[in-house]
Amino acid sequence: MNITPIGIIHSPFxxxxxMPIQPAGAVGVKGTVEVFSEFQAGLKDLDGFSHIILLYLxxxxxxxxxxxxxxxxxxxxxLFATRAPRRPNPIGLSVVQLDRIENGxxxxxxxxxxxxxxxxxxxPYVPEFxxxxxxxxxxxEKVRKTVSKRRSDDRFK
Amino acid sequence: MNITPIGIIHSPFxxxxxMPIQPAGAVGVKGTVEVFSEFQAGLKDLDGFSHIILLYLxxxxxxxxxxxxxxxxxxxxxLFATRAPRRPNPIGLSVVQLDRIENGxxxxxxxxxxxxxxxxxxxPYVPEFxxxxxxxxxxxEKVRKTVSKRRSDDRFK
Numbered sequence: 001m002n003i004t005p006i007g008i009i010h011s012p013f014x015x016x017x018x019m020p021i022q023p024a025g026a027v028g029v030k031g032t033v034e035v036f037s038e039f040q041a042g043l044k045d046l047d048g049f050s051h052i053i054l055l056y057l058x059x060x061x062x063x064x065x066x067x068x069x070x071x072x073x074x075x076x077x078x079l080f081a082t083r084a085p086r087r088p089n090p091i092g093l094s095v096v097q098l099d100r101i102e103n104g105x106x107x108x109x110x111x112x113x114x115x116x117x118x119x120x121x122x123x124p125y126v127p128e129f130x131x132x133x134x135x136x137x138x139x140x141e142k143v144r145k146t147v148s149k150r151r152s153d154d155r156f157k
Numbered sequence: 158m159n160i161t162p163i164g165i166i167h168s169p170f171x172x173x174x175x176m177p178i179q180p181a182g183a184v185g186v187k188g189t190v191e192v193f194s195e196f197q198a199g200l201k202d203l204d205g206f207s208h209i210i211l212l213y214l215x216x217x218x219x220x221x222x223x224x225x226x227x228x229x230x231x232x233x234x235x236l237f238a239t240r241a242p243r244r245p246n247p248i249g250l251s252v253v254q255l256d257r258i259e260n261g262x263x264x265x266x267x268x269x270x271x272x273x274x275x276x277x278x279x280x281p282y283v284p285e286f287x288x289x290x291x292x293x294x295x296x297x298e299k300v301r302k303t304v305s306k307r308r309s310d311d312r313f314k
Contacts, residue, residue: 001160001214002158003158003160003246004245004246006246039223039237039245041224042223042224042235042236043238044224044234044235044238045234045235045238046235046237046238048295048296049292049293049297050289050294055246055248057158066198067198067201077201078198078200078201078203079199080196080200080278080279080280081199081200081202081203081205081281082281083281087278088196089160089161089212089278091212091277091278093212093250093280094286095286095287120246121244121245121246121248123237124237124239124294125289125292126240126292126294127289127292129251130252130287130289131288131289132207132208132252132282132284132287134207135207135208135282136205136206136207137205137206137284138205138206138281139205140281140283
């Protein structure tokens with residue numbers, strides 16, 4: 001199946017190195033999501049949602065390894081137990097805050113995405129679908145509360 | 158960019174009609190996620206997570222309309238303000254509960270996915286990344302608390 005970008009994400013992060021590794025580490029980082037004109041009719045009603053899910057291509061990632069040492073750890077972990085960008089299908093997922101929509105441009109916050117990233121889909125964030133409570137997070141349990149301070153390095157370039 | 162399935166999702170739902178429209182409506186529905194052998198090394202450490210995000214192909218969906226009448230509503234809404242399966246890039250996203258992993262087979266619950274759906278990616282669910290509080294949900298505000306009782310019909314076949 002073939003994937004076609006429906007827009008472009010613009011962010012302050014022009015290089016992978018030093019960027020936040022998740023939206024939780026990108027609180028207040030502002031950017032825009034440009035939706036191509038032929039898809040803008042699909043944005044109707046989206047401004048009622050405070051948070052949206054962006055699906056996008058990890059366009060700077062090539063290939064993958066099935067075991068990786070995540071940014072937040074020093075041990076090799078199974079790729080699917082991590083959010084590393086080099087994946088068999090390099091599709092990224094971020095929940096961001098939607099501030100407003102103007103002329104097909106979404107103004108968003110908490111953006112942990114590289115500048116010029118191809119957008120694949122936008123979905124509304126709905127707590128009943130997407131939020132979970134009583135969650136265990138395996139190897140991340142010890143480190144996840146520090147994620148806001150972590151920054152990426154070169155390892156997944 | 159080309160997308161290649163890394164596995165197959167098996168569920169009790171062999172037809173779109175009558176299936177739950179979101180995991181919240183599929184509480185207790187059990188199924189399995191079969192990860193192809195060449196990707197199974199990437200499952201290491203995943204069993205520490207109680208919830209996982211599945212990305213998959215809406216393989217029974219063809220084409221799309223930029224305005225749709227969602228299952229939970231009677232008015233046309235912008236496609237990107239809905240979770241309808243017919244999308245420019247027909248990629249689905251569900252958060253499911255992971256019970257156990259045996260021989261590359263993930264046993265999961267709360268499955269709102271059609272049988273034989275091609276799996277694209279598995280990501281660990283992490284509240285700090287994926288959970289949001291103080292959320293507005295636009296047109297869904299009035300209806301989302303009833304989502305567990307809604308079932309799909311033929312409209313997105």
